[in-house]
Amino acid sequence: MAQLILHHYPRSPFAEKARCLLGFKQLAWSSVITPPIMPKPDVVALTGGYRRTPILQIGADIYCDTALIAEVLENLAPTPTLYPPAIASSARIHALWADSALFWCAVPYTLQPAGLQHMFAGAPPEMIQAFGNDRAALRANAPRIGLAEATSTLHAYIHLIEQQLADGRPWLLGTQISIADFSTYHPLWFVRQAGAIGSIVDAHGHVVAWMQRLHAIGHGSFEKMDSSAAIAIAAATTPQTITNPELFELQGFQVGDAVTIAASDYGTDPVDGELVAAYHNEFLLRRFDPRAGEVTVHFPRLGYQIKHKKQEAST
Structure with a gap:
């Protein structure tokens, strides 16, 4: 199984949710402690600006929001299930x-x-x-x-x-x-x-x-990792190949469009990049960072807004 890297800090409530999910799934993971407040340069290198905690890194794929992280862990380890x-x-x-x-x-x-x-x-x-x-x-x-x-x-x-x-x-x-x-x-x-x-x-x-x-x-078994090592892993890895780049119920967009994606409630810092796919439960955004290299940032569909880059610039 691919190495799971959780970027989090101890007092974050949503990070506690993610830690408990990892424990429930009995998954081994690496723990990267992030600053509780901005600036978070190493987080931004991976996400492009998304600053909420936690994020889950698997190679050069970065998963934002525990709603999506739960789905990812369910796919990796279907038993025991989170969704009877x-x-x-x-x-x-x-x-x-x-x-x-x-x-x-x-x-x-x-x-x-x-x-x-x-x-x-x-x-x-x-x-x-x-x-x-x-x-x-x-x-x-x-x-x-x-x-x-x-x-x-x-x-x-x-x-x-x-x-x-x-x-x-x-x-x-x-x-x-x-x-x-x-x-x-x-x-x-x-x-x-x-x-x-x-x-x-x-x-x-x-x-x-x-x-x-x-x-x-519990939180399962984990080992500590420095954030620079996590960025090096992303830089040395290629994002997962998208074999079915569909745009499910997403009108007015095409694969390859320059877009921004941002949370619609809080922590609304937009992340810009190239639209890779939009499935029923997630957006996939490809972007490049000088330190992390080419990464794909994944967002849930619910609670997130997508806009064309030119639209974002004019609003």
């Missing part, structure tokens, strides 16, 4: 809710002053300020809610999850674990990293027991 056939559609819908609505309540709640003080205990004030400024830039186009609303909504969501688990089921959708569990786990994991305010989760016994079951899965 009987609940696959429900699991995907539940995961979309957790990665968006639940996540965007967990973030402002966790990053309240008490949470930041715990997470940055002993750090100089300028580091905390730099983190705040970076996250403000990252969330530029994302919907924002105040702390009071985030707290009350998070209470309601956790209460619903507690009720969902109250019948004794081990996993959110019943007896089978699925992507719904991993996507719901990481925002609550993030809340519990913030010290005393994590009691909003701890007061729910079924939720805590469910989180302990997920935590026990």
Whole structure:
């Protein structure tokens, strides 16, 4: 199996989701620790500007967003599955809710002053300020809610999850674990990293027991890798050959077009390159970097926008 390289940092909630997915799939991987805030020159060398965490690298193919990373890992290791056939559609819908609505309540709640003080205990004030400024830039186009609303909504969501688990089921959708569990786990994991305010989760016994079951899965086996070594691997590798470069339901575009692709909610820095393909679940963008060489950057279809390069320049 090809070498899996995860670019991440320890406190990233979505990175925790990816680490747990790798553990569930019992895959060996290499760990590249990235800066939590910009600048991220080695990340940008691979992605062309995409700055969200984590990214998964397989040679010269770079996969962005855990929604797509989960699909990639499923294809590499179909067993055990993240998408049990009987609940696959429900699991995907539940995961979309957790990665968006639940996540965007967990973030402002966790990053309240008490949470930041715990997470940055002993750090100089300028580091905390730099983190705040970076996250403000990252969330530029994302919907924002105040702390009071985030707290009350998070209470309601956790209460619903507690009720969902109250019948004794081990996993959110019943007896089978699925992507719904991993996507719901990481925002609550993030809340519990913030010290005393994590009691909003701890007061729910079924939720805590469910989180302990997920935590026990672990992160699999991994070894540390320097980011320069990861870039060298990309430079020495050729991106996967695209044998069927279709443009599924993508009107007005052709293979080879100069395009930009960007997230539509937050971290909307556009990545430009040559459109390679567009399948039902992903965009493929070919680009060249002086250090990483020729790479293909993969994005999910949902939550991402594609534009012609000239259109992007004029907007």
